Amino acid sequence: MxxxxxxxxxxxxxxxxxxxxxxxxxxxxxxxxxxxxxxxxxxxxxxxxxxxxxxxxxxxxxxxxxxxxxxxxxxxxxxxxxxxxxxxxxxxxxxxxxxxxxxxxxxxxxxxxxxxxxxxxxxxxxxxxxxxxxxxxxxxxxxxxxxxxxxxxxxxxxxxxxxxxxxxxSSDARAAYLDRLVAYFEQQQEVLDEDSQRRLYTNPMRILDSKNPDMEPMLADAPRLLDHxxxxxxxxxxxxxxxxxxxxxxxxxxxxxxxxxxxxxxxxxxxxxxxxxxxxxxxxxxxxxxxxxxxxxxxxxxxxxxxxxxxxxxxxxxLDLIPDDARPGLDVYVAGQGDRSTEATLMLGEALRDALPGIQLQVHCGGGGFKSQIKKADRSGAELALLLGEDEIANGTVTVKFLRDDRDQMQLAQDNLAVQLPELLGRSF
RNA sequence: GUGGAUGUAGCUCAGUGGUAGAGCCCCGGAUUGUGGCUCCGGUGGUCGUGGGUUCGAUCCCCAUCAUCCACCCCA
The missing domain is CATH 3.30.930.10 (Bira Bifunctional Protein; Domain 2)
Known part of the structure; x- marks a missing residue:
């Protein structure tokens, strides 16, 4: 390490x-x-x-x-x-x-x-x-x-x-004030802490900033720039x-x-x-x-x-003031199963991005079981999973699974998805 | 630059002078096309680094690096 x-x-x-x-x-x-x-x-x-x-x-x-x-x-x-x-x-x-x-x-x-x-x-x-x-x-x-x-x-x-x-x-007024301030601090030398002693001739106004409570009364009586x-x-x-x-x-x-x-x-x-x-x-x-x-x-x-x-x-x-749209998220996760699903999922993803330019859609890559793909869809935070198995590919449909709502999944025609997705997601693109 | 606290698995943390554990995460299975709950199994660590003491150090000591907090300063 x-x-x-x-x-x-x-x-x-x-x-x-x-x-x-x-x-x-x-x-x-x-x-x-x-x-x-x-x-x-x-x-x-x-x-x-x-x-x-x-x-x-x-x-x-x-x-x-x-x-x-x-x-x-x-x-x-x-x-x-x-x-x-x-x-x-x-x-x-x-x-x-x-x-x-x-x-x-x-x-x-x-x-x-x-x-x-x-x-x-x-x-x-x-x-x-x-x-x-x-x-x-x-x-x-x-x-x-x-x-x-x-x-x-x-x-x-x-x-x-x-x-x-x-x-x-103005710089003139400040210069005049600084003379007064330094003169005041010089009279209060014994109250000044070590830091302030050092700052007396390098940056005396900073002494006013001090957090040292012992100097508080002395600082309270110091001449104020605003008065000069x-x-x-x-x-x-x-x-x-x-x-x-x-x-x-x-x-x-x-x-x-x-x-x-x-x-x-x-x-x-x-x-x-x-x-x-x-x-x-x-x-x-x-x-x-x-x-x-x-x-x-x-x-x-x-x-x-x-x-x-x-x-x-x-x-x-x-303060917990982070709005939802400032958190990472996805609208749709596309998963597939079967030998030909790689091509089908990638192409579906591209088609949807063409049709709905603002959509946040991720296509599953890297293989693995169907089950684990759905698990990844869930973990991704996506609203919907689009599932493309052998049946769907054969008949040109897609299964829509609702990951956040308790709602039955449905089968839709792929050709219609671009029209129906905005409604299913409750937002427009 | 000064002071204090802390460094053990990817994350949050237990732990002991005889070379390590939990929870979460991740992977697999129970469920050969279905996540969230449950159960089972698995991957994963030169215990920050270097040195010292010791038969033996993750533990004790020193140094160093890093993180956090405060001072200083500043956004």
């Missing part, structure tokens, strides 16, 4: 039993994006290392210790993308998508971070993300949040997730919250909500759940007006978010 090659730590196989659920969620996402007129963009999984170092922030954990970075054969430093925003900005700039136009884009795919795996956290994980460019007003912030809220409703998750909101203000916003950011935030209220989206303002990545400004938000234990953030995003310029483009306002597919799926599973 252990001498065999196994998957890389934290990188999981998605097994057949799970893929219908993934396809279901992916389908919901695709429909949702189309509903809002967002266009899909697909970018390479590998980028030059500098792209992430410059956008995410040199001193973040992601860049400092979590990236899968290696040298290409020609000596270039490449990195497996740890998130989608940087690639998306790069691609949009490189292809002229930001030249005098706005964009509403979405993407989906695997991301890579070398972290210690845990529930809801893997080294290869999948994100769905949205990025909008060229829109500076709070209307687009609201739209992006409304879009996520619609997805929760679609998936039945709306009662199980909470929206948290904050504003980080510049006027424009304040108005932006107030308009956003008003829009959300109009739309009936409830939210909780969390003055301590800080995004981990350096590029955020003004609006930040997070959808969280209690049901996933320690990795409760299902979706997170915000505004990053400075990023495009930081990466060498013209100043371009931008808003986006990313959500974690594994966490979403875990959530649907723990």
């Amino acid at each position: 252990s001498k065999k090659i196994q998957a890389i730590r934290g990188m999981n196989d998605l097994l057949p039993e799970q893929s219908p659920l993934w396809q279901y969620v992916e389908g919901c996402v695709r429909e949702l994006m189309q509903t809002y007129g967002y266009a899909e963009i697909r970018t390479p999984i590998l980028e030059q290392t500098a792209l992430f170092a410059r956008s995410i922030g040199e001193v973040t954990d992601i860049v400092e210790k979590e990236m899968y970075t290696f040298d290409d054969r020609n000596g270039d430093s490449l990195t497996l993308r740890p998130e989608g925003t940087a690639s998306c900005v790069r691609a949009a700039m490189e292809n002229g998508l930001l030249h005098n136009q706005t964009q509403r884009l979405w993407y989906q795919g695997p991301m890579f971070r070398h972290e210690r795996p845990q529930k809801g956290r893997y080294r290869q994980f999948h994100q769905v993300g949205v990025e909008t460019y060229g829109l500076e007003g709070p209307d687009i912030d609201a739209e992006v949040i409304l879009l996520t809220a619609r997805l929760w409703r679609r998936l039945g998750l709306d009662d199980h997730v909470t929206l948290e909101l904050n504003s980080l203000g 916003l510049d006027t424009a950011s304040r108005e932006h935030f107030d308009t956003l919250t008003a829009l959300l209220e109009h739309a009936g989206i409830s939210y909780r303002i969390n003055p301590r909500l800080v995004r981990g990545l350096d590029y955020y400004s003004r609006t930040v938000f997070e959808w969280t759940t209690e049901a996933l234990g320690s990795q409760g953030t299902v979706c997170a995003g915000g505004r990053y007006d400075g990023l495009v310029e930081q990466l060498g483009g013209k100043p371009t306002p931008a808003v986006g978010f990313a959500m974690g597919m594994e966490r979403l799926i875990l959530l649907l599973e723990t």
Whole structure:
């Protein structure tokens, strides 16, 4: 077992039993994006290392210790993308998508971070993300949040997730606030725990995030960023919250909500759940007006978010919110008996698929006794079994056996099956 | 990167210092053209890996790898 090659730590196989659920969620996402007129963009999984170092922030954990970075054969430093925003900005700039136009884009795919795996956290994980460019007003912030809220409703998750909101203000206002904050923490040095001491000069806002209960009173009295916003950011935030209220989206303002990545400004938000234990953030995003310029483009306002597919799926599973059509299933299983049944079953299957293009039909392969074929039909989950024995083949009929209902089997003419099957299955194709 | 728990059949798990068992699954039979219930039989394991202690280790010790949970961080 252990001498065999196994998957890389934290990188999981998605097994057949799970893929219908993934396809279901992916389908919901695709429909949702189309509903809002967002266009899909697909970018390479590998980028030059500098792209992430410059956008995410040199001193973040992601860049400092979590990236899968290696040298290409020609000596270039490449990195497996740890998130989608940087690639998306790069691609949009490189292809002229930001030249005098706005964009509403979405993407989906695997991301890579070398972290210690845990529930809801893997080294290869999948994100769905949205990025909008060229829109500076709070209307687009609201739209992006409304879009996520619609997805929760679609998936039945709306009662199980909470929206948290904050504003980080302009970079000037934030810089001024940071000075105040650091000054406050310096006066409280003796209360700061070890982690916080370290973060005091690298990323002081993260101290606000701390879960250490001993620091709670000190943090509660810390200066709040929301009280030190510049006027424009304040108005932006107030308009956003008003829009959300109009739309009936409830939210909780969390003055301590800080995004981990350096590029955020003004609006930040997070959808969280209690049901996933320690990795409760299902979706997170915000505004990053400075990023495009930081990466060498013209100043371009931008808003986006990313959500974690594994966490979403875990959530649907723990809450038992998986609809039937997101489970594997078959409509029909075709079994045969006798020397000529192989040809007969395969041809019947093809004919039915021609006539009923949406049908989910499996023809038994691999021989075996009639009895075991019917057993397989049962285990397959199919509604009906179509049986082709010597008699049926001789007279052009097929025996229909109801696997889920207590109902007598019947013999039908093969020529008529395409007409009668939809009725027998209770669905159209 | 830190801490804790756990690795025995495909899956869920018992178990013992004298080289292993159950349930489910799978295959066959009772029923030579009929699943789901029942009964009978069968396949399947270098007991995660490497080393140590021992006459002998799946069990005790060390290391290592992996999984899970938490911290950190984040989706």
